[in-house]
Amino acid sequence: MQAPFAPGNHKHSCSECQHRHLCLPVAMDSRDIHKLDAIIQRSKVIHAGEHLYSDGENFTSIFAVHSGSIKTFIIDTDGVEHITGFYLPGEITGFDGIGSNSHGSNVVAMETSTACRIPFQPLVELAQKIPALQQHLFKLMGCQIATDFKIMFSLGKQKAAARIATLLVSLSRRFGVRNYSSLSYRLPMSRMDIANFLGLTLETVSRTFGGLHRANIIHIHGRDLLISDPAQLEKLSLTEAVLPDHPLADALFQHVSLRSTPLRPAHAIERDTLRPQRTSFAISAPAAQLATANS
């Protein structure tokens, strides 16, 4: 299922890439970028469910998402999967394999995507000559670690609603940086993937979305999301737990909602406010500043 990379197949230069302000090229001036181009292998299209690399493979490369979206996950001895991250265009993954020289994780596309393969050894040798590139690689990995710490906090301390709010806010910021709407986007992943990543079940995710919808914080229809109260969502994402006497508790929690508002069915939302926004976030748009940490 592998090897979607045509070696030496770089029709496009990193200097023209729409994600050059988010990805590796930020660390390099124009005359150095062609050295990067000489290393990087631009990928063919990768369809939903196809692997970029798999658990146990030798570590040779890191990967930059070019379009679409991917997820990374590890598999335990029983074959249980756990998703460790979602990556959007311009974000880089695969660093976890450096330490042991073999990947301990898997990367698969969540939708039709493209990714750039960056052989690590040549990259490291280039970084040896270009201090700014070395520095940037350290920064990228540092960001990954800082992000992982936040995810750990979420998994360890936050309640379901806060975990989901955290994820939505993270996606919101990252879409925003990419010049997409930060308040209205299409979730790249299924409920199942969200649940897996957040350490919840699909049902809990579904119910929590319902609660956030009822509380008028978000409007969600399938994977189409509209954040109608970003301030409240942000607030939720920062809390450890929502106390039962919180003004939103009625709408947010199952145990309370049963004895409260009968509430319209979740699918009765105004589709017209949502649909026009439904641009597939796949490609295009000139990028902005340096990416904030992913998720």
Add this chain to the structure above:
Amino acid sequence: MQAPFAPGNHKHSCSECQHRHLCLPVAMDSRDIHKLDAIIQRSKVIHAGEHLYSDGENFTSIFAVHSGSIKTFIIDTDGVEHITGFYLPGEITGFDGIGSNSHGSNVVAMETSTACRIPFQPLVELAQKIPALQQHLFKLMGCQIATDFKIMFSLGKQKAAARIATLLVSLSRRFGVRNYSSLSYRLPMSRMDIANFLGLTLETVSRTFGGLHRANIIHIHGRDLLISDPAQLEKLSLTEAVLPDHPLADALFQHVSLRSTPLRPAHAIERDTLRPQRTSFAISAPAAQLATANS
């Protein structure tokens, strides 16, 4: 509470350090190590509860534990702490600050410890000249990321008993690599810290220890631990969840244990088998191979 570092205070060389085979020096031959010595600031003693650095401080350095043990944690907006890792002698922490140039986490000593402060910018400049050092830094950060993925799995998917088994096995391996007993050691951290790190409560940790004790997998008395059935512990640490019909379920779970063995009190263990082993793991012992990923 800060600045325990006397600048230029390096009485000892990294080349004589007992952790040179685990720490930064592994990447360098003897003639390069003095360059490291010129950068590194060996610390004064840091007592339990004292900070190496705190949330919000400018990022300037990473830290290597020299003796004792430390924990890193982040603090959310409500002041809730979440421990993100425990570090033993020879292990390095602080990488999370690289990306944003300011620390997003805190490091405090769990017992009287010493640590080496490694200013990052000089280190990076040194790495620019010494490829093996650059490579090793990438490896260290890669290991941290791979480790974080495993912790995420634990927090997201494993039940209390499996999380605790995972932690104990991790400590076991890391003590083993440092030439301490891997089957009998003293926990460097409190029940509260374990609970916090694993996303549990102190009470659940206590009960789970009790269960593992009753199942004769471990013997624990306060912080003194004896792993009497390493194979079972390892097995537990690999499972997502222990099924109710598992042979050990009787001893492991509260809900079952209530209707099962009345069990002797936890403190009725043979203290003589435990106490002689109770060497504070603080210092000494020539180290072995390259450290496996921490936790």
Add this chain to the structure above:
DNA sequence: CGGAGAGTTGACGTGGTTCAATAGGCGTGG
């Protein structure tokens, strides 16, 4: 000995899981 902090144990509540049934989305084929 006495007081404080750490750890254990019990009883009970609850957030989230589990199992199960139902509903919507979408491609295929008639």
Add this chain to the structure above:
DNA sequence: CCACGCCTATTGAACCACGTCAACTCTCCG
């Protein structure tokens, strides 16, 4: 165009692993 199947998502109800609250005990240390 609708019918059908398949997959994803929603909703409901019962259960349980863990959290919460509250004693109580042990250990350490002055």
